[in-house]
Amino acid sequence: SGAITLDRGYKNSGSCLSEITFLDGEEGILRYRGYSIEELAEKAHFLEVSYLLIFGELPTAEQLKQYETDIRKYTLVNEEMKNIIDGFPKTAHPMGVLSALTSALTAFNPKAVNPDNPKELYESVCKIMGKFLVIATWTYRKTMGYPLNYYDNTKGYVENFMNLMFHLPTEPYKANPIIVDALDKLFILHADHEQNCSTSTVRMVGSSHAGLFASISAGASALWGPLHGGANQAVLEMLEEIHAHGGDTEKYLAKAKDKDDPFRLMGFGHRVYKNFDPRAKIIKKAADEVLSTLGVDDPILEIAKKLEAAALVDEYFVSRKLYPNVDFYSGIIYRALGIPTDMFTVMFAIGRLPGWIAQWKEMRINKEPIGRPRQIYTGHAFRGFVPVDKR
Ligand code: CMC
Known part of the structure; x- marks a missing residue:
């Protein structure tokens, strides 16, 4: 054992070698397997990515x-899972x-996958891609008290998401293609981000x-945490609060500083x-497009833009190089698409699933x-035990 280097939050530690995602934080560059995020968001589909x-x-x-066919095969979730969902309070x-x-x-899937067996690995990937999407939507159906929907084999993956969420037995549901496209793009943007939390x-x-x-x-x-994916819900709640207080962005900037x-x-x-x-x-660009195409006039978007503009010229944010992140505008789009606020982080999770799988597989x-960091002990030196009646 040599000297231990302390690196709280692993700010300067590389934990692995990886071929998946390239990120240059100084330049603001993000690429998946060499392809730029801008090009993938514009030209590819989520399942492809x-x-x-x-x-x-x-x-x-x-x-x-x-791949699409194989994922579809695994979208049936074991019926007993419904009993588990029923055990949760609606809240x-x-x-x-x-x-x-x-x-x-x-x-329900107790056999551990052998990562060195390509066929077994492929099946597990398809299984989690299929089932995770379905159960993610079930978490919403549960809070609404709606019956749980099944995957529709005639529809694509992202369209199925909308269907699973919003189809009701009483009225036929047809997802708006503009919404499906916007969601597809959002899922791509969230799909991987190297060694995040x-x-x-x-x-x-x-x-x-x-x-x-x-x-x-x-x-x-x-x-789930608000410093990570939970930030998208927290952003929207913050914007709503600012709106409720007359849109006073200056006050909130001062609080943040x-x-x-x-x-x-x-x-x-x-x-x-x-x-x-x-x-x-x-x-940000997509938020503008989606809201105008859907004819949604949301004052929250204006508040977000005002807040961003003010922060970008504020010495506190400039000197600390604090810029808007992925979560700043995503919630505004989700809201325009009719996704409830407490589902925003679930949306992030659906998007991030391929990254989690890819990184697990590579690992x-x-x-x-085995991951096992060390520590620098700062507690007591040796002490003799004191019996309870002597304390
Ligand atoms: N508002 C006000 N001050 C901030 C903010 C913020 N959002 N973010 C960082 N700072 C300040 C921080 O107080 C510190 O100031 P000082 O040097 O005076 O002590 C300085 O900037 C550096 O911040 P840090 O906390 O040391 O940086 P970190 O790398 O540990 O944290 C972060 C990164 C994302 C957790 C943090 O910026 C934050 O809490 N942001 C708000 C939550 C958020 O939007 N999270 C989403 C992250 S992006 C995608 C995702 O993971 O979901």
């Missing part, structure tokens, strides 16, 4: 068709339910050779980006050792 992340190359038309947060249900999938969690849990589903469940729990006030400007700042988050740029294939 998930294949790219997980298997390393863009699929051929034939591979993509097969439960969908992220807690999602993490628990993903963990529960291990009970939830992905590192997936790798850490998986490094003990716990199964894929157990690792993904842990990733969902990590994503006040070191005695725990309030932070949600959706601002990033561990790695010290420049514009490239995803935020695309999402196992590269035979990474």
Whole structure:
């Protein structure tokens, strides 16, 4: 054992070698397997991107068709899972339910996948891609008290998401293609982001050779927090609060700068980006487009823009290189699409799933050792035990 280097929050530690995602935080560049995020968001579809992340190359038309078919095969969720959902109160947060249900999938799929067996691995990938989408929407159906929907094999993956969420037995439902396209793009933008908190969690849990589903469940729990994926819900709640207080953005900027006030400007700042988050740029443009195409006039969007403009010229934010991140505008689009606020982080999770899977797979294939950081002990030196009657 040598000297231990302290690196709180692993700000300067590389935990692995990875071929999946390239991120340059100074320049604001993000690429999946070499392809720029801008080009993928514009030209590719979410399932195509998930294949790219997980298997390393863009699929051929034939591979993509097969992949979609194979995912479809696994979209039936065990009926007993419904009993588990029924055990939750209606008021439960969908992220807690999602993490628990993903963990529960291990009970119905107990065999640990062998990552060195390509066929077994491929089947597990399709299985989690199929089932996770369905249970993610069930968390919403539960809070609404609606009957649970099944995957419709005649529709695509993202269209199915809308259908699973919003189809009611009493009225036929047809997802708006504009909404499906916007969601597809949002899922692509969230699909991977190298060693972020939830992905590192997936790798850490998986490094003990716990199964894929157990690792993904842990990733969902990590994503839930407001400093990570939970920020998208927190941003919208913050914008609504500012709106309710007459749109006074200056007051909230002052609060964010006040070191005695725990309030932070949600959706601002990033561990790695010290420049514009490239995803935020695309999402801001998409928010404008989606709202105008759907004819939605949302005062919240104006508040967000005002807040962003003021922060970008404010010395506090400029000197700390705090820019809008992926979560700043995404919630405004979700809201325009009719997604309830407490489902925003679930949306992030659906998008991030391919990244979690790809990183888990790479970790196992590269035979990474168990994750086990050290510490610098700051507690008591040796003390003799004092019996209870002498304390
Ligand atoms: N509002 C006000 N001050 C901030 C903010 C903010 N949003 N973000 C960072 N700062 C300040 C922070 O107080 C610190 O100031 P000082 O140097 O005076 O102590 C400085 O900027 C550096 O911040 P940090 O907390 O040391 O940076 P970090 O890398 O540990 O944290 C972060 C990164 C994303 C957790 C943080 O910026 C934050 O809390 N942002 C708000 C939550 C958020 O939007 N999270 C989403 C992240 S992006 C995608 C995702 O993971 O979902």
